[in-house]
Each structure stands twice: as C-alpha cells, then as structure tokens.
Amino acid sequence: MQLYVVGGAVRDRLLGLPESDRDWVAVGATPDEMLALGYKAVGKDFPVFIHPHTGEEVALARTERKTGPGYRGFAVHAAPGVTLEDDLLRRDLTINAIAMAEDGTLIDPHGGQRDIEARVLRHVSPAFVEDPVRLLRLARLAARFEGFTVAPETMALLRQMVDDGEVDHLVPERVWQELSRGLMTARPSRMLEVLRECGALARLLPEVNRLWGVPQPVAHHPEVDTGVHLLLVLDEAARVNAPLAVRWACLCHDLGKGNTHPEAWPRHIGHEGRSAKLAAALGERLRVPVECRELAEVVAREHTHLHGSGSLNAGGLVRLFERCDALRRPERFEQALLACACDARGRTGLQDRPYEPATRLPPLLAAARTIDTATAAQAAMSRGKQGPEIGAAVHNARVAAVQAALG
Structure with a gap:
C-alpha cells in the first residue's frame, strides 16, 4: 500500500497558502487490509477510513462511472488495481489533481503545477461535465484565488453543462453550500461573474441574473x-x-x-x-x-x-x-x-x-432601549389606558427618549 496527499492541501502548498485539511489516497489496498491495519471505516458511498494515529481521512483509490443525472448518479469502483493516475483522472481541475508522496515527491500527470503558475482553472477531462457541483466549485475557486481565469475550453464545458440541463439537478443544499463559501471569499463578485458568463446564474439565481442591464x-x-x-x-x-x-x-x-x-x-x-x-x-x-x-x-x-x-x-x-x-x-x-x-x-x-x-x-437606538416595556406599560395602565393605548404609550415613551438624545 502506498499513501499520497491529494487535492486542496497540495494545491494550497504550491500557492503558498495555509494548507487545508489533508486528504489522503491509498493505492494498492483493500478494505479488509485497511481494517487489519487499524483504520476505521466511515465511508458510505465509497471506501473511506480514519487513520488510527492521525485521525485523518484516507480514501481508497477509485474510479467513477456516470450512471444517472446530477451529482449522485455515479458508480464507484475501488480496488487494489486502481492506480494513482486513475484516481487523479477523475478529479475536477488540474490544480486539484496533483498528488504528493510521503517523501514529498509530486505526481502531476495533468499539468496542475503549470496551471497554478499561469493562474488558470482548467478541467482534467471531459468527465468534468458529469458532476454539476463542479461548476459551482470552480466559480467559488475563481473567487477565492485572486487573478485566476477560466480556460476557454473549460468555460465551453460549463456552458454545455448549463445547456444540457445538468445544473437543474443540483439540490438546494449543495447550491447553498457552494454559494455561501463563495460569498465568504476575498472577491465574491468573481463567483457571480463566472456563473453569469456560463449561463448558470440565470438557471440557479434568476432573481440575481435579472439585475444586469437594469439602469x-x-x-x-x-x-x-x-x-x-x-x-x-x-x-x-x-x-x-x-x-x-x-x-x-x-x-x-x-x-x-x-x-x-x-x-x-x-x-x-x-x-x-x-x-x-x-x-x-x-x-x-x-x-x-x-x-x-x-x-x-x-x-x-x-x-x-x-x-x-x-x-x-x-x-x-x-x-x-x-x-x-x-x-x-x-x-x-x-x-x-x-x-x-x-x-x-x-x-x-x-x-x-x-x-x-x-x-x-446606534446611540439613538440605545436611548430608545432605555425604556423598559413593562414599566412603561404599567404606568400607562395606572393612567387608565387599555389595549392599543398601552402600546402607544410605550411607543411615545421611546420617542421622548430619542428626542432627548437628539437634543
């Protein structure tokens, strides 16, 4: 069995950013062998294990085959014969398809390092179109990584995904998950620009898309x-x-x-x-x-x-x-x-x-909040006020407090 760090942790290291949580891939192992080594199985859709000492997730190298629409329509194959290159080929972007061996050696069959240097987001293979979540993730990464552009051929694939209706299969929870993460980046506008350029904004957030062209x-x-x-x-x-x-x-x-x-x-x-x-x-x-x-x-x-x-x-x-x-x-x-x-x-x-x-x-609000509702209401009732008159008395007490603050 050989272990490799893959995905975002390798990418972020090459970008000089703080490393995200490390994802590991195990090549040449079976689930039974992982369990015998003390790993704990946690994956439901495909074999994922928890390292017995570090607590990090380790997934068996796998391939995926499209079986239905949306991001859930996949059949997963994990076996000792699946190579690291096979596993990297199923990933979304070249910058996320770089692996690092335990000795620090980089395995980069799809030119991810080149695209990091060129600041380009490029798909690994035509299979990119099979998972609509990838479109949202790419838009989010465009917002996160300043100066990155989308490769023309990848933008063409994004438009194809929209035209083919793949984005229509996204469930609300996944849209919100990626959208919220994109909003929290340093340049959230870039996410909307990418979504709009490929046509996905009109399908996912038509209320937002309608704002362009309105003076x-x-x-x-x-x-x-x-x-x-x-x-x-x-x-x-x-x-x-x-x-x-x-x-x-x-x-x-x-x-x-x-x-x-x-x-x-x-x-x-x-x-x-x-x-x-x-x-x-x-x-x-x-x-x-x-x-x-x-x-x-x-x-x-x-x-x-x-x-x-x-x-x-x-x-x-x-x-x-x-x-x-x-x-x-x-x-x-x-x-x-x-x-x-x-x-x-x-x-x-x-x-x-x-x-x-x-x-x-804020100071004027603080003045209004000095009025205790219960006390003001009790005072109003002692003056014979009832029903809506009590609420009006509380309101008037707040107005008086704000007026005093205004001077």
Missing part, C-alpha cells in the same frame, strides 16, 4: 448598471470582512429592481418591498439559514429608509427601529447597518465615503 439614477449610482453595483457591494462586504448573513443580505438587497418595468427606468419606486419578497422566496428555495434569511428581508425592505434616516424626526426613527425589530435585536440591527454601509460604498468612486447612519443610529 439606476446616475446621481446615486455612477456605475449605473444594477448588476455592476451588486458586484461592487459584495466586494465591499468582503473588504470589511462582513459575516455571511451580511453578505447574503448584500446579495439580496436590490432584487426588486430586476422587476421594475422598463418604462419606469432608471427609477425603482417600491423596489424595497419587491426585494424583500424575492429575498424571502430565494431564501426558502435554497433553504438558507434563518438568520441569513431574516437579515436579508430586513435590509431589502429598509435599506433606503436607513440611508435617508438623517431626515427622520424622533417618531420616524422609533418607527424605523420597530420595523427592524431593533429594540429586541440590536445585534442584528448592527448587521443591517453594515450591509447598508456596503450598499452605500459599493458605487463607483464612492468606496471610501463615510456612512453616517452607522454612527448616528
């Missing part, structure tokens, strides 16, 4: 195109190291502009409500985590009101806080402000401008 008022958006604006917003979220929920909210904040009738361009009256509904539907379709969904809906519905909050009086500010549920969830409100700051700065030539609501609103 906005140049006074507020020097970049004009709504899709271009989205890319700038996402990269601003990455620049400030925003958490996933904020980046998802940034992705969804302007979805309603894709539904504005062209006769109304470049204005988008009412896009906030449309954006919130589309964000909710998209989040449900992809089974997005609840915290991401909820923040996206708040930001979509309220981002223009947060931008213009400097003109609101104390009453208007409290109503804004109440709509955002900021009185109960101030931490989420901070995330909403961060997403809005990314929206405000994600515009050509305006990337460094200060976002005044981010500094002005």
Whole structure:
C-alpha cells in the first residue's frame, strides 16, 4: 500500500497558502487490509477510513462511472488495481489533481503545477461535465484565488453543462453550500461573474441574473448598471470582512429592481418591498439559514429608509427601529447597518465615503432601549389606558427618549 496527499492541501502548498485539511489516497489496498491495519471505516458511498494515529481521512483509490443525472448518479469502483493516475483522472481541475508522496515527491500527470503558475482553472477531462457541483466549485475557486481565469475550453464545458440541463439537478443544499463559501471569499463578485458568463446564474439565481442591464439614477449610482453595483457591494462586504448573513443580505438587497418595468427606468419606486419578497422566496428555495434569511428581508425592505434616516424626526426613527425589530435585536440591527454601509460604498468612486447612519443610529437606538416595556406599560395602565393605548404609550415613551438624545 502506498499513501499520497491529494487535492486542496497540495494545491494550497504550491500557492503558498495555509494548507487545508489533508486528504489522503491509498493505492494498492483493500478494505479488509485497511481494517487489519487499524483504520476505521466511515465511508458510505465509497471506501473511506480514519487513520488510527492521525485521525485523518484516507480514501481508497477509485474510479467513477456516470450512471444517472446530477451529482449522485455515479458508480464507484475501488480496488487494489486502481492506480494513482486513475484516481487523479477523475478529479475536477488540474490544480486539484496533483498528488504528493510521503517523501514529498509530486505526481502531476495533468499539468496542475503549470496551471497554478499561469493562474488558470482548467478541467482534467471531459468527465468534468458529469458532476454539476463542479461548476459551482470552480466559480467559488475563481473567487477565492485572486487573478485566476477560466480556460476557454473549460468555460465551453460549463456552458454545455448549463445547456444540457445538468445544473437543474443540483439540490438546494449543495447550491447553498457552494454559494455561501463563495460569498465568504476575498472577491465574491468573481463567483457571480463566472456563473453569469456560463449561463448558470440565470438557471440557479434568476432573481440575481435579472439585475444586469437594469439602469439606476446616475446621481446615486455612477456605475449605473444594477448588476455592476451588486458586484461592487459584495466586494465591499468582503473588504470589511462582513459575516455571511451580511453578505447574503448584500446579495439580496436590490432584487426588486430586476422587476421594475422598463418604462419606469432608471427609477425603482417600491423596489424595497419587491426585494424583500424575492429575498424571502430565494431564501426558502435554497433553504438558507434563518438568520441569513431574516437579515436579508430586513435590509431589502429598509435599506433606503436607513440611508435617508438623517431626515427622520424622533417618531420616524422609533418607527424605523420597530420595523427592524431593533429594540429586541440590536445585534442584528448592527448587521443591517453594515450591509447598508456596503450598499452605500459599493458605487463607483464612492468606496471610501463615510456612512453616517452607522454612527448616528446606534446611540439613538440605545436611548430608545432605555425604556423598559413593562414599566412603561404599567404606568400607562395606572393612567387608565387599555389595549392599543398601552402600546402607544410605550411607543411615545421611546420617542421622548430619542428626542432627548437628539437634543
């Protein structure tokens, strides 16, 4: 039996990046031999074992044969006669098809080192088209690795996968898994660019794809195109190291502009409500985590009101806080402000401008939160208030506190 490190750990070492978890391949072994050596079997779809000393995963060298649509339609063959070269041939990209022996020797039958030096993402074989998850993974890697381009022949394969309907077999969980990882890269815009170029964005995220070619008022958006604006917003979220929920909210904040009738361009009256509904539907379709969904809906519905909050009086500010549920969830409100700051700065030539609501609103919210609901309600009842009047009294107490903070 011979052991080799394969995939991302080798790639990242060659790129000078911190190594990811090491994946091992065992060549020339059977499951019974692995068990006899003390390995623990854990694989369900193909033979994977846990090393008895390091705890790392070791998979038997294998080949795959397409048997049905989607990423699950494969028959796996693992046997002592399967060579390392056979195993590497089934992998997605050349930069992921490099193996390293235990003595450090590199085995690179598909030119992965060459493509790392050239900063190119290239498929290993035509079998790339058999697994639609590979399309998403490639787009994510394009966002992760700065300066990498997609080889023309690989882009042609991506388009073929879209045209043949392979991406339509992706289940929501896998789409979200890859999409969320791509959003957390240093340049998430690149992921959307690749997906859009091959046509997959229109199939997987049609609400997002519709934003390209939709103009906005140049006074507020020097970049004009709504899709271009989205890319700038996402990269601003990455620049400030925003958490996933904020980046998802940034992705969804302007979805309603894709539904504005062209006769109304470049204005988008009412896009906030449309954006919130589309964000909710998209989040449900992809089974997005609840915290991401909820923040996206708040930001979509309220981002223009947060931008213009400097003109609101104390009453208007409290109503804004109440709509955002900021009185109960101030931490989420901070995330909403961060997403809005990314929206405000994600515009050509305006990337460094200060976002005044981010500094002005938190102290005013803190003032509103000094009002204890139970105490204010009890005081109202002692004055004979009932039903909705009690809620109005609590609201008015908060307005008074904010007014005092405004001076």
